Amino acid sequence: MVDYERFPEDTTFVDGMKTLESSDDDLGTAYIPNIEYEDVGGTKRVLQIITPYKRTPHKFPLLVYIQGSAWMKQDIYAQIPQLGYLARKGFVVASVQYRESEIAPFPAQVQDVKAAIRFLRKNAEKYNIQENNVFVWGDSSGGHTAMLVGLTEHCKELDTDLYPEYSCHVNGIISFYGVVDIRMKDGFPSTDNHQQPDSPEGMLLGRKNVLENPELAAKTLPFAYLDGAVPPILLMHGTKDRIVSFKHGVRMYEALKRAGKEVEFYRVRNADHGDPAFFRDSTLDIVADFIRRHLQPAE
Numbered sequence: 001m002v003d004y005e006r007f008p009e010d011t012t013f014v015d016g017m018k019t020l021e022s023s024d025d026d027l028g029t030a031y032i033p034n035i036e037y038e039d040v041g042g043t044k045r046v047l048q049i050i051t052p053y054k055r056t057p058h059k060f061p062l063l064v065y066i067q068g069s070a071w072m073k074q075d076i077y078a079q080i081p082q083l084g085y086l087a088r089k090g091f092v093v094a095s096v097q098y099r100e101s102e103i104a105p106f107p108a109q110v111q112d113v114k115a116a117i118r119f120l121r122k123n124a125e126k127y128n129i130q131e132n133n134v135f136v137w138g139d140s141s142g143g144h145t146a147m148l149v150g151l152t153e154h155c156k157e158l159d160t161d162l163y164p165e166y167s168c169h170v171n172g173i174i175s176f177y178g179v180v181d182i183r184m185k186d187g188f189p190s191t192d193n194h195q196q197p198d199s200p201e202g203m204l205l206g207r208k209n210v211l212e213n214p215e216l217a218a219k220t221l222p223f224a225y226l227d228g229a230v231p232p233i234l235l236m237h238g239t240k241d242r243i244v245s246f247k248h249g250v251r252m253y254e255a256l257k258r259a260g261k262e263v264e265f266y267r268v269r270n271a272d273h274g275d276p277a278f279f280r281d282s283t284l285d286i287v288a289d290f291i292r293r294h295l296q297p298a299e
Contacts, residue, residue, distance in 0.1 A: 028053050029087045031080070032127075037096075037119040038112065038162055043103060045112055047120075048076055048095040050087040051128050059124070061133035061295060063091045064117055064170075066149075068140025068274070070200035071101040071109060082279040089288045092129050094120055098145070105206035106220055109141075110148045111160040117149070117170070118163035132296045136170045137287065140244060140273065141200070143178020147222035147252070150231050157219075172294045174234045174287055176278050177241055180248040182210055183217055187245045223255035232262040234290045236278060238271030264290065 013019075032049040039045075052060050065083060067074045076097045083093045098112035117134060124131045138146035150173035152158045159168070181187060182201040188194040194201050195210040202210055210217050218224060233256060237249030249265060256263040266286065271277045 022055075024055050026055065027088060027090060029084060031084075038115050040099065040104075040112075043099055045097045045099060045116075046076070047097070047116060048080060048083075049127060050080070050084055050093045052087050052090055052092065053128065057128075059128050059130045059298060060090055060092045061135065061291060062120060062129045063093045063291065064113065064120070064134065064136045065093060065095045066098070066113060066136070066138030066142030066145050067095060068138065068142040069100070071106075071141045071145075071204045072200065073100045073102070074098070079279070082284070085281065085284050086288060089284075091288070091291065092127055094127075101200070101203040101206075106204050106216075107148075107158040109145045110152065110158045113145055113149045114158075114168040115160045115162040117168045118166040121166040122163055130298050132171075132299050134170050135172045135174065135291050135294075137174035137176075138178065139176035139278070141179055143175035144180070144220075144222065146173055147175050147178060147180075147233070148220070148225070149173075150233075151222055151225040154228075155225065170231055171296065172232045172234065172290060174290065175236070175252075177237045177244050177273055178222075178235070178248065178252070179244050180222055180252045182220055183214075184245070184247065187248055189242050189245055223252055226255060226259040226261060230256070230259070230261040232290075232294050233264070234287065235263065235265045236268060236283070236286075237265075238268045238273065238275050238277070240270050241273045243273035 029050055029052050035047045036044050037047050067078055074097055087093050096113050096116045098109040121131050136146045136149050150170045153169050193199055196202050197207045197209055202208055205213055205216050235249050235253055237246050239246050253263055253265040268277050
């Protein structure tokens with residue numbers, strides 16, 4: 001083993017040598033896979049965490065990401081490369097695995113993400129997290145879940161008793177092509193029977209017909225929770241989305257504007273569902289800028 005103390009830094013310059021400077025602001029990232037945050041009746045759920053780090057101890061804002069999956073089993077590793085871009089921008093990014101609808105119907109998915117946020121606040125020191133700067137982001141069904149998590153902080157019916165001493169509050173919500181209304185007959189262009197019990201929407205309700213269970217379906221509507229304080233919201237939706245119609249984004253935006261809430265809406269021209277345009281650097285920079293504009297002073 002090399003004893004580096006025997007070799008103090010030598011500033012001698014040799015002809016042809018090139019020099020790079022290091023800085024206390026240099027940022028690295030570390031990927032921490034499969035961190036268990038809950039065990040509900042033997043069903044364990046995990047987080048994928050990408051955390052930035054600096055030479056000296058430093059805490060960073062937290063971005064909780066929910067991978068879309070039609071509320072069914074998620075590919076929890078699918079967006080790790082793209083999430084790494086935001087970690088390199090200076091955010092701890094935690095991708096949440098929730099209980100899929102085949103295991104547990106609504107509101108289990110919302111409850112799980114709230115439990116994950118509380119778990120991360122509990123472990124803020126371990127994962128370099130600024131506890132007062134937490135944001136939630138999801139795409140497709142994950143966008144739907146993200147909106148409900150951020151809009152129902154004080155709704156006990158959509159909450160959990162895990163880690164009750166910690167808050168599930170978020171500073172802002174980001175939804176990429178998120179589902180807003182599972183009742184919309186023209187809201188899912190690729191599916192004719194999305195109201196049926198075996199459809200993703202019916203599975204979310206516990207294998208029930210959506211239109212035959214209006215009271216239960218109404219509880220899944222993000223725009224039904226706009227009374228009181230609402231965190232700032234960033235919406236993005238493709239104009240040629242063939243799975244979740246662009247009408248979903250428009251409906252949510254209009255509801256927020258009518259309620260006088262803070263919202264930004266980007267339509268992505270000619271983009272389909274999950275289009276690469278949503279995860280290019282320039283689009284993710286909009287997410288990073290949205291977060292920075294809604295940060296609280298670090299505690």
